[in-house]
Amino acid sequence: MKMRTLGRNGPTVSALGLGCMGMSDFYGPADRTESIATLHSALEAGVTLLDTGDFYGMGHNELLIREALAGLPPSRRDAAIISVKFGALRDPPGGWHGYDSRPAAVRNFVAYSLQRLGVDHIDIYRPARLDPQVPIEETIGAIADLVKEGYVRQIGLSELGAASIRRAASVHPISDLQIEYSLVSRGIEEAILPTCRSLGIGVTAYGVLSRGLISGHWQAGAKRNDFRAVSPRFQGANVAHNLALVEALRVTAEQRSVTVDLELSADDLAAIERAVPKGAVAGERYASAQMSQLDSEKGAG
Template sequence: MEQRRLGSSANGINVSALGLGCMGMSGMYGPSDRAEGIATIHAALEAGITLLDTGDFYGMGHNEMLIGEALRGTSRRDQAIVSVKFGALRDPAGGWSGYDARPKAVKNFLIYSLTRLGLDHIDIYRPSRLDPDVPIEETIGAIADMVKAGYVRHIGLSEMGPETIRRAAAIHPIVDLQIEYSLISRSVEDRILATCRELGIGITAYGVLSRGLISGHWQKDALNGPGDFRAHAPRFLGENVARNLALVDALRKIAVEKNVTVAQIAIAWVAAQGTDIVPLIGARRRDRLDEALGALLVSLSKEDLAAIERAVPKGAAAGERYAAAQMAQLDSERA
């Protein structure tokens, strides 16, 4: 498995060229199979994937416990690099009620995560979003205290804009920014990517298949019940989904010519945007994991990249990546 560096040579960390995003194993896309999720984590580790990404609010702690159980059941525990997002607040009905990144909340969230995961430290710890009521310096300072205490190894960010990234990096080295990046979600290219590269900060790209929309497997009206949050995502609704699937059909023609799948070419495109970028694949099943791993064998020439750009030009997607209320909470999307 190829390794990529997140962060600077002095303060960074080497991880596998693909990471496994575990969110979908905890019901965020509708019902999930616990045993298959654990088997998928085991298969990823066996294949050489080291980076496992989660959030303490995925399934209200379910995802962390799932990963903890999976790691206890494998001989490859020492190779796992666990990345945790914190701070998103949920209610008993599963709704979202803001963010809490106060220093005392950081330490509270951290001990719960360590307990659920069954770990003595977390490799990369990051606020899930910018808390508008807490200066980023205070949040990063609190995590830095946990680095000094040995409970956290590295600090990351998630969905932060250029100014916030700079302020955070002034307090403590930042190894990576986690942000959505795919053929149909490219706002990171406007200013954020350049800022991260200037500061020596890597990118862990989630949503590389846009939550399945550009996987080549998605069909209109394929939402997986009321627990599937894509039911509220504009790109999956109304006329938008049909327009977006037309982009997938254009991409499919290129994939067929290269004898690869749509998912593989979409993942390979993200990986080809720089060696400082690590795509997170959201496979919930071993067959989808196997397909995604095949992206590592896909080589894209300049001609291929130009053809992909013509098929799915920047800004071609119909609909925003989140509902309006969630978009408003993204520091990364602020002008």
């Protein structure tokens, strides 16, 4: 497993992380036994970065990770770097009610996460989104206090625009920005990625296969409670357009007999760019209500 250091001063983690969200939420029913086996297999293969959110299954995901880690030898358990997002507000049926990143709320959220995970500190702690009612400096300042107290090791960010990233970094060093980035979601290249590079902030990309859209395996017919059923990129004419892009990409892949560890040459990258040009995908990456809450989508900043 290749390893990476997140930013200038962040932890060293596996180049591939395991996003645990789908084990508890958003992609339809999940099997607990299979989820725990997946966590064990990932750690055995050298994956050290586990990503979760306290709102994934309203705490279910953190409890699942705790259960999986509890059955491991101390050396493997201690190698796990746990990244936690917080701040999303939900109700019993699973609905969404905005974000709360007030300093008092930060302390409340972290207390519950520590208990559910069964740990004495969280390796990377990050607000899931920008709370429009709370200056980002106040939120980061509250997490910085938790760093001083030993409850948090590193501060991360999620889905912030360039201006907010700079403001956050002025309060405390930031290990990494978690944000969607893939062949068909390249908006961060214009301002966000250069800002992170200039500030020495790592980027933890999620949705690298665009929720499976460009995997070459996705087929219509979402499972129950699969959020792709309402995702613009998977709707009507959009999905037909986008699957045509995937077929163009498949030709490029087959010509090179690719494997999962393929390193791309300049010619490969040019061929991929021709198959799926920047901005070619149809539909936004989230529904409009969620897009409006993404600070990362509000201009160059």
